[in-house]
Amino acid sequence: MSGIFEYNGGSIVGMKGKNCIAMACDRRFGQQMSTITTNYQKVFKIQDNILLALSGLNSDIHTFYALMEKEINLYNLKENRKMKPSTFANLVASSLYERRFGPFFVTPIVAGLENGKPILATYDSIGCKSDLDDFQVGGTGGNYIYGACEAFFKPDLSPEELEEVIGQSLVSGCDRDSLSGWGGVVYVLTEQKLTVKILKTKQT
Amino acid sequence: MDSIFGLQGGDFVIIACDGSIAHSILKIKETEDKILKLDDHKIFGISGEGADRNSFGEIVHKNHCLIRYKTGGYMNLQETAHFVRSMYAQAIRSRDGPHQCNGLLGGVDSDGTPSLYWLDYLGSLQKITRGAQGYANYFLLGLLDNQYKPNLIKEEGIEIIKKCIKELQTRFLIAQNKFIVKIVTKQGIEVITI
Numbered sequence: 001m002s003g004i005f006e007y008n009g010g011s012i013v014g015m016k017g018k019n020c021i022a023m024a025c026d027r028r029f030g031q032q033m034s035t036i037t038t039n040y041q042k043v044f045k046i047q048d049n050i051l052l053a054l055s056g057l058n059s060d061i062h063t064f065y066a067l068m069e070k071e072i073n074l075y076n077l078k079e080n081r082k083m084k085p086s087t088f089a090n091l092v093a094s095s096l097y098e099r100r101f102g103p104f105f106v107t108p109i110v111a112g113l114e115n116g117k118p119i120l121a122t123y124d125s126i127g128c129k130s131d132l133d134d135f136q137v138g139g140t141g142g143n144y145i146y147g148a149c150e151a152f153f154k155p156d157l158s159p160e161e162l163e164e165v166i167g168q169s170l171v172s173g174c175d176r177d178s179l180s181g182w183g184g185v186v187y188v189l190t191e192q193k194l195t196v197k198i199l200k201t202k203q204t
Numbered sequence: 205m206d207s208i209f210g211l212q213g214g215d216f217v218i219i220a221c222d223g224s225i226a227h228s229i230l231k232i233k234e235t236e237d238k239i240l241k242l243d244d245h246k247i248f249g250i251s252g253e254g255a256d257r258n259s260f261g262e263i264v265h266k267n268h269c270l271i272r273y274k275t276g277g278y279m280n281l282q283e284t285a286h287f288v289r290s291m292y293a294q295a296i297r298s299r300d301g302p303h304q305c306n307g308l309l310g311g312v313d314s315d316g317t318p319s320l321y322w323l324d325y326l327g328s329l330q331k332i333t334r335g336a337q338g339y340a341n342y343f344l345l346g347l348l349d350n351q352y353k354p355n356l357i358k359e360e361g362i363e364i365i366k367k368c369i370k371e372l373q374t375r376f377l378i379a380q381n382k383f384i385v386k387i388v389t390k391q392g393i394e395v396i397t398i
Contacts, residue, residue: 008328029328029330031324031341034341034342034345036322036330036332036335037322037330037331037332037335040330057326057328058324058326058327058328058329058330059289059292059293059296059324059326059327059328059329060327062289062293062327062328062329063293063327102297
């Protein structure tokens with residue numbers, strides 16, 4: 001398989017703003033060069049204040065998401081409290097490393113709000129956490145989105161501005177990547193609410 | 205070489221499969237039914253090598269019966285699809301390796317809602333309104349996209365499937381003469397051979 005990470009395609013991006021975070025993903029699910037559906041959800045709400053975006057192999061996205069749902073539900077039952085975003089970020093890293101010699105073919109991005117402070121972390125497929133940057137990308141269109149992010153991003157953007165910036169970065173990146181696109185979805189999380197917006201990209 | 209394709213209408217799901225079994229250049233059978241009946245309102249069309257298709261089909265069917273027995277008799281389409289996916293996903297990192305077959309799972313829930321799911325041998329799962337497995341993907345997706353509209357009625361659905369079959373017979377290198385078409389509605393499963 002020429003690139004198990006490129007088999008299904010897809011791109012994700014996460015950004016920090018002023019007391020808010022945003023995540024965006026494309027909507028394509030394909031099998032190498034063939035597109036199967038254009039409404040594939042890659043961003044999941046783990047908790048009211050935590051979003052998890054996954055790109056990579058579809059099967060492992062389902063499996064890893066189910067694993068994280070299970071972990072957070074068990075945590076809620078055992079400890080009778082919600083999990084902090086920084087704790088969840090660590091949990092993702094250790095869950096990925098548990099499979100060090102038979103990894104999940106996913107690149108996750110975790111974003112959350114902890115006491116109003118934005119948390120953003122990305123990982124490679126075996127759990128190396130990187131949480132020092134204000135924006136993170138993943139997936140086949142990642143490199144294209146990086147360029148757009150560097151150009152558009154500024155620190156401490158408001159939720160409306162952040163939604164605009166992340167949307168534009170995703171659209172520009174996905175327009176160039178043949179394995180991503182067919183629409184985009186932007187999630188903006190603030191203390192009060194989560195807004196979801198669907199974007200149009202080049203329809204190819 | 206199998207063609208499995210299907211679509212979901214307003215209150216029904218159709219899955220069609222070609223009937224041929226071939227070994228190298230020899231066509232052994234033309235009337236093989238590759239669409240498994242999971243229960244009165246669910247069908248699972250499987251495409252792949254004969255042995256994998258049969259064995260995975262049996263595993264799914266029997267385990268589906270077992271879960272229904274344990275949990276009170278009824279599993280809806282979403283549960284069934286996720287269950288079949290988990291069978292695929294567990295297998296990919298197991299000693300025996302993945303189940304080498306892909307599938308289309310369709311049916312109608314007890315409240316009349318139809319669903320169609322696309323599953324592949326790695327454990328990918330997507331809910332779709334029209335789709336195909338195998339080489340049929342290349343020939344039929346364009347046609348299905350063009351002909352499909354929301355809330356189709358059963359007769360329109362069958363017409364679209366007939367067009368798909370004609371397309372395969374015209375353009376696909378492998379001659380596939382007989383197709384078995386199964387339609388699931390709230391009333392049950394209907395079988396047509398075209």
